[in-house]
Amino acid sequence: MLQAFYFFLNASLGIIYSFLPVYLKSLGYDGGAVANIMAIDPIIGILGVSIFWGWVADRTQRPATLLKFLALGTAISFIPILSGQYWLIFVGYIIFGLSCNPIGGLSDALALKKAKEKGIDFGKIRVWASAGWLSATIIIGFVLALKVMEVNINSFNDILLVLNSVFEGKNINWGDSVVIYIIIGGFGLTFLTALGFKEQKYEKKDSNKLTLADFKLIIKNKYFLVFLIAVVFHIIGLRTFYFLFGMHVQALNMSPTVLSIAFAVGTLAEMGAFYFFGKMKKVLSLEVLIALAASISIIRWVVLANTTSPAVLILIQVLHAATSGIFLAAAANLIESTAEGKLLVTYQQVYYYIMALSNLIGTYFSGYTFDFFNSNAVPVFYIVSILELFTIVAIFVAQGIRKKVEIRK
Numbered sequence: 001m002l003q004a005f006y007f008f009l010n011a012s013l014g015i016i017y018s019f020l021p022v023y024l025k026s027l028g029y030d031g032g033a034v035a036n037i038m039a040i041d042p043i044i045g046i047l048g049v050s051i052f053w054g055w056v057a058d059r060t061q062r063p064a065t066l067l068k069f070l071a072l073g074t075a076i077s078f079i080p081i082l083s084g085q086y087w088l089i090f091v092g093y094i095i096f097g098l099s100c101n102p103i104g105g106l107s108d109a110l111a112l113k114k115a116k117e118k119g120i121d122f123g124k125i126r127v128w129a130s131a132g133w134l135s136a137t138i139i140i141g142f143v144l145a146l147k148v149m150e151v152n153i154n155s156f157n158d159i160l161l162v163l164n165s166v167f168e169g170k171n172i173n174w175g176d177s178v179v180i181y182i183i184i185g186g187f188g189l190t191f192l193t194a195l196g197f198k199e200q201k202y203e204k205k206d207s208n209k210l211t212l213a214d215f216k217l218i219i220k221n222k223y224f225l226v227f228l229i230a231v232v233f234h235i236i237g238l239r240t241f242y243f244l245f246g247m248h249v250q251a252l253n254m255s256p257t258v259l260s261i262a263f264a265v266g267t268l269a270e271m272g273a274f275y276f277f278g279k280m281k282k283v284l285s286l287e288v289l290i291a292l293a294a295s296i297s298i299i300r301w302v303v304l305a306n307t308t309s310p311a312v313l314i315l316i317q318v319l320h321a322a323t324s325g326i327f328l329a330a331a332a333n334l335i336e337s338t339a340e341g342k343l344l345v346t347y348q349q350v351y352y353y354i355m356a357l358s359n360l361i362g363t364y365f366s367g368y369t370f371d372f373f374n375s376n377a378v379p380v381f382y383i384v385s386i387l388e389l390f391t392i393v394a395i396f397v398a399q400g401i402r403k404k405v406e407i408r409k
Contacts, residue, residue, distance in 0.1 A: 001196040002107070002111055002125060005067075007129070007135075011133065012187045015137060015140055015182060018259065018263050019141075019174075021247060026250075031366075031371040032371055035243075036090075037093055040093045040097050041100070041101060041359070042359035042363060045101045045357070051353050054346045054349030063106045063109060064198060067110075068191075070103050071187075072191050073100075074190065075191040077093070077095035077099055084177075105349040110197075111125045130325070131267075133270075134268060136186060137267065139260070140178075141255075142256075144256040145256055145257045147178070215346075217343060224347070226395075227398045232357065233294075233387045233390040234293070235354075235358035237323075239359045240381075243367065245262070245377075248304075262314045269319070270324045277325070285399070287334075288399075290330045290334075291391075291396060292322065297385075298385045300322075302381070305377075305378045305381035
């Protein structure tokens with residue numbers, strides 16, 4: 001059931017991150033206006049909603065019940081967005097942020113606990129999120145392309161004409177409401193799968209009860225805090241990619257199918273990274289894997305800035321295995337290894353809090369920088385490639401802190 005939850009949740013999230021920015025732009029809103037909408041979710045995260053729900057989950061030891069409630073809110077959040085009116089889009093996205101923001105940390109905590117109990121690798125559960133992302137993003141691009149076609153298939157030549165047409169960027173309505181309908185459907189199925197969650201058993205000891213004083217343990221964990229700095233710089237780059245890639249493809253007069261296939265290639269690569277992550281971490285430390293992910297990402301951003309070829313734009317997404325897959329899996333395992341047992345969910349939510357902050361910075365950075373460079377994404381990709389260098393420096397500083405702590409022990 002947890003795998004299905006990951007699948008449907010990320011099917012909708014995949015469309016939001018991949019297609020919603022260009023969908024909103026196609027409704028007539030500029031980069032700054034789109035950034036104001038897309039920033040709502042991370043702003044809500046920064047307000048501490050995720051950390052609050054993480055603390056409640058640890059305190060009540062009922063994360064499954066909380067996930068059901070939050071999934072319901074997420075399911076209804078996109079209904080107002082169907083109107084296309086800016087203020088209703090704004091309201092709907094506030095509901096989405098309040099509901100969906102805490103889900104990542106709660107579901108990851110459940111998955112990590114399940115993985116440990118079943119003796120399986122976390123990546124083999126998390127890979128279903130990538131499968132959902134893949135399915136939805138590849139479908140939506142072809143749906144948008146096929147909706148503008150009026151072809152009667154009576155011969156093999158007609159089939160060839162259809163295949164050729166779906167890769168042309170002519171007369172595409174990137175602002176078609178079908179995008180929102182599919183998002184709503186995915187979140188609805190997410191809620192239905194959440195209804196099957198059962199609470200996991202915890203030892204009922206007073207010592208396991210979380211208190212506010214326990215937050216001091218996180219603040220004193222210098223290794224974890226420096227790791228979070230690495231997260232900030234990397235996630236700014238990843239958020240910028242999701243925000244601008246669709247607009248970049250549209251600016252190059254390419255079909256949404258190119259966008260879909262590019263994301264499909266990236267997601268397949270990410271799935272492979274999640275699936276084989278257990279073997280990778282046996283060879284390399286978690287810190288080295290994070291540095292490797294950032295290094296490969298630099299190559300990816302530079303190539304994106306230097307090509308107008310659909311084939312290259314698609315093939316370079318193989319590197320998403322590192323940018324997203326290796327980085328996220330390594331980060332989740334690193335948090336588990338450094339967190340005190342009863343604080344696992346809270347550590348996860350602090351991590352997601354920093355992710356929200358990074359997404360907020362990345363959203364405004366990409367939206368307004370895109371406008372500053374006259375709707376040109378190329379200079380922005382160059383800038384984020386430089387930011388990845390700070391990720392590499394920060395994670396090796398964190399590794400140095402950890403080694404010093406181990407020596408003292």
